[in-house]
Amino acid sequence: MIRKTRLFTPGPTPLLPAAQFAMAAADIHHRTAEFRNLYRKVLADLKTFVGTRNDVLLLASSGTGAMEASVANLTSPGDRVLVLTAGKFGERWTGLAKAFGCDVEVVSVPYGQTFDLESVRKALKIETRAVLMQATESSTGVRHDVAGVARILKETGNDALLVVDGITGLGTTHLDMDGWGVDVLIGGSQKAVMIPPGLAYLAVSDRAWEAMEISLNPRYYFDLRKERKNAAKGESAYTPAVALIAALGAALDYIAGQAGGDLALGREQLVDNAETCAAMTRAAVQALGLRLFAPDAPAAALTAVLPPEGMDSGLIVKELRSRFAAIVTDGQGEMKGKLFRIAHIGLFDYMDTIAMIGALEQVASALKFPGFQFGQALTAAQKVFAAESGLQRRSSALAAHAESMTPAAASATTR
């Protein structure tokens, strides 16, 4: 049978066709007015997407490059930094901070869990340069409480900078950078913004810009002050990844509902979209008798699922790929063979999600999951979707009703 390759991976994610076409058409030079106009627009649209008044910068790198830029620009050798780690990407913060000579304090919890905020509070009793954390941990499917950590920083009076890797979190979980007081918020292109890998972006607070002036760590390619100066002129410090920037422009237009399509999205709606896909998937795998790896704080970015007792999760990954060209990921590092991960980041809709669940049922049948019956998972997902779309319809109707009652307010918000 025909099998169209479909990515259900937590990056790269499915590409937006309009972005693919923009990328293919991007035959422009980067030191021209044409590029500067594009670059200015993309940086401005990124601010809207991130939801911040802070400057947002783009780097030709993977997300890890922006993580390195944060450490290199904000710390000096010997600085105490606190890493909150609960998985492979938390561990990356530790590796990075150590590479730049920081004195690394770690609050860690086992894979699949999130932090106890009291441990974070205790660890912040000492003067600290920066707190490094993830918004969501892609290796385990856990959502961390960024707002809670930000609140503790305020409550304890610790003036550590809060640096958040939102690479899989942006567009899949609500993040209020300015309201909460996040100092650096990092994103990557191959995630919720629906384009290929190769770009990272980061929003930087005033406090963080000030801190950069006293940092003693070496930096050149990732010198954010230089990028900021150039960005003010509509340029990048070094050769930018032009085609990816053009793709990003098209994707941000789509997300903002400015590129036709039948639905005005926007950042918040993109998060809600991932939440619905995740809720359907969680209900489905539990109906199959499987357990969630992160039941207490599941991220909408991805659902990590434990295989049936005694089965290697790699077998499920392999069957989904060979039978349906549906690509999900196995566990990483120590979790290899112990869980599989289905992502909901970016361009997934109801049809993608229900199809994935259908394919998973076929695999469950072929691999003889205990007690399996066709329809178990699909029915559970259908009911979740029907309930959620019913709620959405009711809230839209309420909003329409409210608008109709206040014509002045309604016309004021009409663009």
Place this chain on the structure above:
Amino acid sequence: MIRKTRLFTPGPTPLLPAAQFAMAAADIHHRTAEFRNLYRKVLADLKTFVGTRNDVLLLASSGTGAMEASVANLTSPGDRVLVLTAGKFGERWTGLAKAFGCDVEVVSVPYGQTFDLESVRKALKIETRAVLMQATESSTGVRHDVAGVARILKETGNDALLVVDGITGLGTTHLDMDGWGVDVLIGGSQKAVMIPPGLAYLAVSDRAWEAMEISLNPRYYFDLRKERKNAAKGESAYTPAVALIAALGAALDYIAGQAGGDLALGREQLVDNAETCAAMTRAAVQALGLRLFAPDAPAAALTAVLPPEGMDSGLIVKELRSRFAAIVTDGQGEMKGKLFRIAHIGLFDYMDTIAMIGALEQVASALKFPGFQFGQALTAAQKVFAAESGLQRRSSALAAHAESMTPAAASATTR
């Protein structure tokens, strides 16, 4: 929520990405060696796709253009032609033949049915210039018995030319042009070959080429003899639709399994693919308590479904579009509001099909189909797919076993 537009229409059908990219890249002139090489390759690959030793020609027109070319090149005013009609496209043959002055005899059956071959046999007792029919009737979802009509022509000794509109039939039903003795077999680009509308193709038998020499009907743009002469030189008589031809080349590579991908397809496998999608869909809609419009001879090209008693089918079409951007078609002409049609032509896989059925369940719930429960349709489709893929796996295993028993034959077929 995000809604990706998905066509489940009996043309246009979903586009193959590799064909889209080839189309975008086709910046070539049509009177060059580069184009001639492309054109020769596409015409040769079309012969393989159609499965014939006859010449295959391409026209820059819709499928109706190739239908007109058949009538204009093969008939003279006053010729008796027999039209077999069971829907809107059968009626198109009648209109065309009358426009060219033919004496049109019609064997017709009500929409949703196929012909009684005995009526055809009776109608062929008189000398007839051509029999005009569809392989599958897109307006009703019926499959006609082309082999049966061909056999009757031989049995009755009537030397009428057999002209078959295979526009939705090619790639969705088995057609053995040379073995059965079909004289003209017509296809369109926006169908099983996965590219946009704008090209028609037709395979022409030796007998049909001879018949053209005595036809008195006027023809210029659609003069097939001129096209054949030019095609022998790798050219088209008039300006060809270059980008569509490049797209067709890429699509035929994909269908033949020559364009990477994880599955070698081929013409027969493409038909089997449509059969599986259709079987899943038929089981699903019947599990919903709906009736098939063409239960006796359902085509794999599309499934035509009657709505619940008293409901306008347009409502189902509208809900699928507005909730899921899933585009299906309502009935045409006199069937408007009375049925809806879900297509399986070309680039559909398991995931597309199960997603469509999931969306249909959501619509059934919203529209309160009598007795509806979530999982009804999906479970029925899942069981059909599991049974069919089990059969395929067993037949692959048997074939592998047979090959292992005959090493000489196995090595002979290895490329």
